[in-house]
Amino acid sequence: MCSGYPTPVYAHAGRGDFRDVYEPAQDSFLLIDALETDAERLRGMSCSDVNPAAAQCTAKTASCNNVSLQPVLTDLVECFLPRLCGKVDVLLFNPPYVVTPSEEVSSRGIEAAWAGGERGREVTDRFLPSVAQLLSHKGLFYLITITENDPEEIIRLLSHQGLEGESCLSTRAGNERLSVLRFHRKQQT
């Protein structure tokens, strides 16, 4: 796939100070590809994590690639509510989507990067109710899913909250079928 943007520098992830940080993989790059069309809107972003090493690694990655990004340690978007309600133009979530036993879900270490519990949906499902609250009238929400997460059901769930969604990009990575879902507010007619 031809790209207008060079692949970011990220060699520091997964080693030394950042050995407890899950390295970018197919899912990360798929999300980047999906975002390129909206690149101009992506300035002055914040990001959140529960893993302090991951947040520091993100800060370093941003700096290596000359972009402005503010990491905050918080559970999902907790500390950004209610201030960001109705104000988010672009919302991204690459969740821990791997199907795992539920007990593996509450980690704040490297497992938090992938452990999604039942159907790989436990963390995603905690986050979904916030999406409709956060998005501005023209806001977009991007979510990475695998087939096991039942993306069609996620689309139906968010539809009940007035958000229209579809798969905008997908690929195979090993034995995972990854899709980027993109949502926006249903237009009032």
Place this chain on the structure above:
Amino acid sequence: MKLLTHNMLTSHVKGVIKGYPLLIKATEVKVNEVEFNPQFVCRMIPKLEWCALVQAADQLGHRQDLPGELVPDYEKNEDFLKKVHRVLMEVEVLEGCLQCPESGREFPISKGIPNMLLNEDEV
């Protein structure tokens, strides 16, 4: 932590009704040079709690001549936009903490990253 981010953060310690704005106690502050983008500043202004921004800049001793109220027709006022840009994007708290105005709970800032994670008993 830039002041744009600080403007968006709220404390959710159990029982707290209004955990905003957080008081800033900084031990290390840096001022960076960041490319001025007037469209970006204009887009951010409507999302800001202006008083909280002025208060935060004050607490850091970096308010300079930022006005206490939003000026009308700011979109065309480059002078004003540059002042807002400096306070939002160039002043950075590297070390210190954010204090919940109601509970007094302190959230540490380390290497520019605020840690708003609550312990199990605070949730």
